[in-house]
Amino acid sequence: EEKAREELRKLEKGEAETSELWRRFKDLSLQDFNRIYRLLGIEFDSYAGESFYNPYIEKTIEALKSAGLTRVSEDALIVDLEKYGMPPCLLKKRDDATLYATRDIAAAIYRYETYKFHKNLYVVGSAQRLHFQQVFKVLELMGYPWSKDCHHIELGWIKFEKGAMSTRKGNIVFLEDVLSKSVELVTSIIEEKNPTLENQDRVARQVGVGAVVFWDLSARRNKDINFSWEEALSFEGQTGPYLQYTHARLASVMRRYGEPLPPHPDLSLLSGAQEQKVIKLLSRFPEHLQRAAFDYEPYHLVSYLLELASAFNSFYQSQRILCEDLNLRSARVSLAEATRTVLKEGLRLLGMESPESM
Structure with a gap:
């Protein structure tokens, strides 16, 4: 786990070897993702993952500091949201690594500045409800009126008898397998009928x-x-x-x-x-x-x-x-x-x- 954190820090700081490995894995992954997307008839205009926003993170943190929204708690940089009934929004850990919230705040600002969106929709599982409540509240506190146009479109879980799908636990069915089986079944029905x-x-x-x-x-x-x-x-x-x-x-x-x-x-x-x-x-x-x-x-x-x-x-x-x-x-x-x-x-x-x- 500590090794993974160290690699993330290297990636955020733009270390050459780590960045090159990341680009290679990203390109290979996108090739495979796009194969499935084509089967579903899906195309994307832009691919901007978390790391795309790394150059904007420090600027975002400085803006939060300038607005007087941050403080240090247990060596971590946070936005205190207690008065809004939420736990603190963690921006940087004690090892200086940023978190999902930091990158999502930077990403939202970038998206508005780039696209001037009417709605900014996050189609993500319901387990991330608190995360997005925190992100949207921080954006509101930063004075962005468009924060009200950011919405979390919650999705339920897909579960098995043994519990929810989890890649970490190996409890998963791959979409490609489901699609392939379905197409095979239709093919056999057509051949018969x-x-x-x-x-x-x-x-x-x-x-x-x-x-x-x-x-x-x-x-x-x-x-x-x-x-x-x-x-x-x-x-x-x-x-x-x-x-x-x-x-x-x-x-x-x-x-x-x-x-x-x-x-x-x-x-x-x-x-x-x-x-x-x-x-x-x-x-x-x-x-x-x-x-x-x-x-x-x-x-x-x-x-x-x-x-x-x-x-x-x-x-x-x-x-x-x-x-x-x-x-x-x-x-x-x-x-x-x-x-x-x-x-x-x-x-x-x-x-x-x-x-x-x-």
């Missing part, structure tokens, strides 16, 4: 990855999840593949229709109870989207999309969309396309793709 499907590998990836993403987002974000291979890879019931299949079904309807959308459909013909239910749900998409954004809670969007898909599938099972009555057909096709559009956009916002065929 739809062997003539075009672009099988692509669809298997879309559905397999989507199933795992949806499983993660289908619970409230601050709720602990008990990891289960069966649940994570389930394609039955209220799942991501169910939404994707509904989208594929709608895309198939539009291909069979094979014409441009009618410019002025008579929507008054959609008077049935099932049609009306779908229309009402479609009208509420902005409301659910806004709620998900304001609460930082994808679960709201997940629940809405499941309700919409269920309502449309009930309608689809009982009514013909491509019926003989041309006016009614135009109205129902317009309803189908509106539903497909909302499902596709909702899935995109959840980080999932929308297969055209399944």
Whole structure:
């Protein structure tokens, strides 16, 4: 442990050999991370880890000292937060090494000065609640009005029967393994049920990855999840593949229709109870989207999309969309396309793709 602390001190001071080793490990790690990110369809505009902010730490500490916010306690530099009901925020230990809080304060200042952010969101486990309360309070005491725009988006734990995931304890399942198993399972299902499907590998990836993403987002974000291979890879019931299949079904309807959308459909013909239910749900998409954004809670969007898909599938099972009555057909096709559009956009916002065929 002491050796690790010494290496951290060397890195913070920019010692050449330590810095070069760090850069090598960082580059190798990012290569592997990006491989997984590509599978998930994720790209980042900037990679700025903790060490990126090392040059800004001393300036930050000097600003804290100048503001009269620091004092020495047991040879460590702290910001006393007792009057705010919190333990002290530790900035430097007695060995002069800085801590997460120091770097997070420096990082927040850099981010505002660089990006002039509207919101600064920290999507981190709920175990770090106190840490971020301290960081945000220190930023407020430093006189930064934008500190109120810094938010900790808490995540619950992913747990096993033996406890929470922990890399240190070796109690962990790797995301890559879960994604690979899911894609393999979808591939076997396609080979069994739809062997003539075009672009099988692509669809298997879309559905397999989507199933795992949806499983993660289908619970409230601050709720602990008990990891289960069966649940994570389930394609039955209220799942991501169910939404994707509904989208594929709608895309198939539009291909069979094979014409441009009618410019002025008579929507008054959609008077049935099932049609009306779908229309009402479609009208509420902005409301659910806004709620998900304001609460930082994808679960709201997940629940809405499941309700919409269920309502449309009930309608689809009982009514013909491509019926003989041309006016009614135009109205129902317009309803189908509106539903497909909302499902596709909702899935995109959840980080999932929308297969055209399944």
